[in-house]
Amino acid sequence: MINIIKTHKYWRFVEGIPGGITLFLLIAPIILSIFKPIWVSIFITLYATMWLFRSIRLTINLAISYTRSKSFLKTDWLKMIAYSDTPNKLNYDIKALKKRKNFDSNKYEELTNLKKQIEKLKNANQYKTSADIVHAVIYVTYKESYELIRESIKSYADNTYDTKKIIIVFSGEEKDQKNALSYAEKLKSEFGNKFMDFIITIHPYGLLNEIPGKSSNATWGAKRLKDYLDEKHIKYENVVISNFDADTVTHENYFAELTYLYLTNENRETKTYQPMHFYHNNIWGVPMLIRLTVLGCTFWRMADSVDLKIYKSFSSRSMSMQMAIDTDYWDPAVIPEDSRQYWTYYFLSNGKHELVRIESPLYMDAVSANTYKETISEQYKQLRRWAYGVCDLPFVYFNMRANKNIGIFEKVYQIFFLMENHIMWSTAPIIITFTGWLPGMLNPGFRDTVMAYNLPQIISFLLSIAAIGVIACAVMTFIFIPRPKNKPFLSYVGLLFQWLFIPFASIFLSAIPAIEAQLRLLFNKKLEYQVAPKVRK
Template sequence: GFFSWFFILVPIILALLRLETIFAIYIAFLVAYWFMRTLKFVIGVAIGYRRFQKEIKVDWMAKIKKEYPKEFEKLKFTYLCPVYAESLDVLEPSFEAFASSNVGADKIDVVFAIEEKKADFQKKNFEYLKKRFGGRFRSMRYYVHPAGIPGEVAGVKGGNINWAARHYVKDIEAEGENIEEYLLVTCDSDLRPHEKYLSAVAYKYFENGKERDNYYYASALHTFKNNIWDVPHIIRVQSNMLTLVLLYTWVMDKKQAIPFKGEEVYIRDTFSSYIVNLKTLKKFKFWDPEIANDDTAFYCNAMVRSKGTFKSQEVYIPTYNDAVQNKTYWKSHVSYYKQQHRWGWGSINVPTTYAALAHEKGEFPFWRKLIIFKYLFETQIWNLSIAFVLTFGLALMGIINPSYNFTVYAYNLAQLMSVVFTIITLLNIPLIIYRRKLLSVPEEWKWWRHILDFAEIIFITINMLTFGFIPYIQAKTELMLGLTSFKRNFYVTEKVKKNNQESS
């Protein structure tokens, strides 16, 4: 929190100290950084789209049967589905998608993770789902996560999946199963995988040979296709941008080389949905139920416990998820803000991971630690300030230090930013084109609606300065002020379908 506020307040600090030259250098650096990052973003999305086109055409099951028939015969999947108040409108399509996977539903165990507060409701849902899908899946079972366990964070799925996975592993080990033969899929209950997703992951898993269990596996195309055209504009723009950002990071920022060492550190952290071997999950002690953000926490924990050697493997087969949606237009935005605020609390992983890195000795080389340190610093602290500083930095400097307005820096920086931001805005056009290729727009759209689709570029900046900034800085400030002991309950993002919405 302190460092986030420091970088946000840099223009004010430099203005008060009348350090115009340092301010100009810093702003020029940010402009260059933002331009190169945007250019790299477009290139990464273009490469990712080509990989998607290639992989979606592959018959992964045919390749597996030809190259790894014995390994596949032993392999099984576990679909871990955490639920709170989701209705069958959400759950049934997800179960149907998993049951339709081309690896065969008879390869999939279903673990239904229920919160105690909604146990009666979800047990009825489970019985319905078991009646409909029980004959197709390998097995179906549920576990009820008790409410009010001391130390656990409420309102997030970490405690629920931690409880269910631990008990599931204990049970199947007692049944004589070899947990090394299981790949566990952890995701939100609304996720629907493409029919080739699990087979593509299985092939990549076998392809990684002896190191296969030291990886997590995920889709590089985490889309929000389920309801993307039903949600408010700013939520749709943010969700689509998140899809492209994740695709870009898998292509361009998956790993980083250690200079002069001939070694790479994998820095693409876990997000929302991923697949990991059950033996590996047990080795890394499952999930920490005391941390609000279970996804990033799992990656950080795995990197510390593996001495920085844990790796990631993507497939370019899509998964389909729900964007934030509630019963009314206003409630959708409130839910969205609360979700982003919860995500902002993921920065709690920074001090805990830094402390763990400092504590680790021996076989954990300094350079690996430094790359992990740098990655968390950039993504969790520094990047948050850039859009704010570039938008308001010049104005703040001019207001606080009026003499700055008459310097050569004031004129030249304004001219530079005008040109660069015009180019950056134009670079958003190919991004929208690729997004439209990855996620087709409704066929019934009129010509003017297609134009408006491109005009939604403006919401990218609005989101970066509102929902992409305010809830995050709120969370970091709460963490900085030591409110962790009070912040034990978070808002559970409601999953509401269009046909269940009230008139707004």
């Protein structure tokens, strides 16, 4: 059994490294601009070049991700499940397809690949049918409105998949017990007969070694689910659990696609099934800066999803009940429960943990409070909480060091990417916006040099090309955001021009929250979990 390391005498030191590097990268150019302006000029040129390559990568991967998603959303997942359940029917249709005059090569390839996969599963003694599979939604809530909660539960009840195979575990918080129980009973009365079962539970406040938040509540709900499964004698490996936020609305085919992917993946219980998140639920009702921020997050995640080596668990996602038990559910003492569970199973499986991308998306709410000022403040806090995921670094580092079954190149790659991702998050917008002008401003003698004359032009040229990433995001905005009937077509013009404010949003609603998160870890000022308000207007 692999021992997971959760503490070390140098834990605090490693935890503070990202904050230290960020401070150095932000302060050093100011000091060096006075004494070594050429060094700063070379640094910002290399940094802008790196940003250019990241922007090109974003654009290419965004196009790949969109093309793939568009194709898969047309799939009849119920029909594919039927093929997986009845290989004889699959074989018959493959033969019939070959005889057709209007031969569909893409469909033929899809079905023959499924046939090969079924044979592999049978040879590995891993073949199952959909009759074996049960779904469970761990639905955690704290002070959300009834309207928001009902919309989420209704989307699960309206899925195309057989909802009689879905268990709802409605887990409220003790500090909101009155509302949670009232809402749960109303929803059970309205939708309970559509599900296999509707379990209501309340997570007690102040349990030992817990911090209040999604992780501790979801763990409580999952343990109640385990008791239920034991009572019903349902095997854990046949149960797919989805850990959802309160505002999570599923695409109508979500559970059908998830079932198909679970059935057709080898070693299915060792994988995490990760959907994309689109903040469509209230996207037209939030301030421009909020809309810009969540769209930027969405498109960045879409681009990352093309490379499963760097794509990590985030927010609402699905997995086997067996995996949840193996990882001891979600660590109730940490804030980033999604990434921490990913890394825990990564080490338990000696680096073999894989993510499977789900094309049927989840629809979420962007942050929305009662006033504009409160909304901006709460968005800042949410981004700070997301950026606090850098606290995984000591967990990853010490477990990488202790695990002898993971290759050295894999260790270096994963640690480097974790560091690079968070440090670019906290520094890139500020360095790119301001550093290019520092040598000339702070060193009068440098102003008359050829490099001082060329530097702004070089940086401007590189960033102009890098703007292709912003243009790609602007185009994707038109494609991905459905226009409500009460909004004229010209309202899309506002969505286009909002991207002009990306430098402002990147600094104040992305980089600065990330800097604060890293400095909190550097100076041991722990962050408390705060639920982002989702007020519907």
